[in-house]
Amino acid sequence: MxxxxxxxxxxxxxxxxxxxxxxxxxxxxxxxxxxxxxxxxKTLQDSCDxxxxxxxxxxxxxxKCELPSLTDEEKSVISKFCVNESLAETxxxxxxxxxxxxxxSMGHELLQSLCRVYVGLCQKRGDSHKAHALAYRFLKEDFSxxxxxxxxxxxxxxxxxxxxxxxxxxxxxxxxxxAYGKMYYLLSKFLHWDTEPPGDPYRAITSTLKALLKxxxxxxxxSSWYGDDLCPAAWDYVFSLxxxxxxxxxxxxxxxxxxxxxxxxxxxxxxxxxxxxTQFRNVSVAxxxxxxxxxxQNGLKENVAASVEDLVKSITEFRDKMVSLxxxxxxxxxxxxxxxxxxxxxxxxxxxxxS
Numbered sequence: 001m002x003x004x005x006x007x008x009x010x011x012x013x014x015x016x017x018x019x020x021x022x023x024x025x026x027x028x029x030x031x032x033x034x035x036x037x038x039x040x041x042k043t044l045q046d047s048c049d050x051x052x053x054x055x056x057x058x059x060x061x062x063x064k065c066e067l068p069s070l071t072d073e074e075k076s077v078i079s080k081f082c083v084n085e086s087l088a089e090t091x092x093x094x095x096x097x098x099x100x101x102x103x104x105s106m107g108h109e110l111l112q113s114l115c116r117v118y119v120g121l122c123q124k125r126g127d128s129h130k131a132h133a134l135a136y137r138f139l140k141e142d143f144s145x146x147x148x149x150x151x152x153x154x155x156x157x158x159x160x161x162x163x164x165x166x167x168x169x170x171x172x173x174x175x176x177x178x179a180y181g182k183m184y185y186l187l188s189k190f191l192h193w194d195t196e197p198p199g200d201p202y203r204a205i206t207s208t209l210k211a212l213l214k215x216x217x218x219x220x221x222x223s224s225w226y227g228d229d230l231c232p233a234a235w236d237y238v239f240s241l242x243x244x245x246x247x248x249x250x251x252x253x254x255x256x257x258x259x260x261x262x263x264x265x266x267x268x269x270x271x272x273x274x275x276x277x278t279q280f281r282n283v284s285v286a287x288x289x290x291x292x293x294x295x296x297q298n299g300l301k302e303n304v305a306a307s308v309e310d311l312v313k314s315i316t317e318f319r320d321k322m323v324s325l326x327x328x329x330x331x332x333x334x335x336x337x338x339x340x341x342x343x344x345x346x347x348x349x350x351x352x353x354x355s
Contacts, residue, residue: 092121270322
């Protein structure tokens with residue numbers, strides 16, 4: 001009787017497909033990524049220089065030279081990290097972490113180079129929001145020679161501050177307030193302050209608050225932290241108001257922004273939930289909550305804890321009013337933006353940076 005398995009002959013080894021290549025562990029890929037970052041940072045460390053030295057500044061003011069461009073080493077680093085989105089994001093994050101960790105000890109030459117590469121990579125990606133967030137950090141956190149760092153950003157991306165966003169306008173205003181001497185005139189020349197003056201911080205705060213409440217393009221977007229978060233345009237308003245108020249001090253902010261404007265906005269919004277009017281949209285009010293948290297941080301930095309505690313008490317009273325409405329949507333809303341974003345930031349002093 002014929003064996004039913006005779007047709008099932010064994011395949012010769014030469015006929016067998018080659019073994020599939022083993023997938024590299026994710027750990028190896030991460031190690032490679034970190035090696036690239038370490039190598040890039042070392043390249044910048046070894047090649048950095050002050051490209052806005054006093055002699056350069058004098059020559060620029062007299063029109064005897066052009067703005068210094070990115071160095072070959074900086075261009076090389078940018079080209080390595082713009083090949084894909086994930087790699088670029090990882091490198092940008094690493095640069096921010098290094099700047100934050102070594103703020104007091106880092107040499108200004110290296111800080112300039114990191115700044116230029118960060119902005120150059122943002123330009124490659126068309127991401128002005130991240131570049132403006134870096135400028136916000138320099139000005140808000142009182143970096144040494146912050147106006148000079150803003151000028152360094154201009155050398156990497158000459159038109160980086162030419163857009164008309166709320167944060168960009170605030171950067172111009174605060175930079176003008178902080179700059180002095182030859183750096184002031186250099187910024188004025190290349191940021192075109194003679195033809196487009198930065199404006200007055202007090203009027204800017206008023207107009208920005210009004211624009212935040214009227215902007216119909218603002219939306220919520222999904223966040224891994226909070227479920228719902230603000231869109232970049234809404235953050236632009238928050239950053240700009242925070243930056244401007246920080247320059248005018250906590251006492252002024254409490255008297256002229258929180259008491260005269262913010263509480264009026266929140267109380268109006270509270271009433272409209274009862275009357276079903278829609279004067280203020282939820283996303284705009286969410287941005288106001290975020291702003292309150294950041295303004296409270298400014299108060300803590302100025303060592304006026306008692307005044308900040310009064311703010312927290314007022315927020316608690318507002319929460320109680322909100323919860324008493326028994327509106328499920330708004331209860332969820334208030335819990336998200338009040339507890340998570342205000343109380344935690346005020347009690348710990350942490351800054352929820354979105355850069």
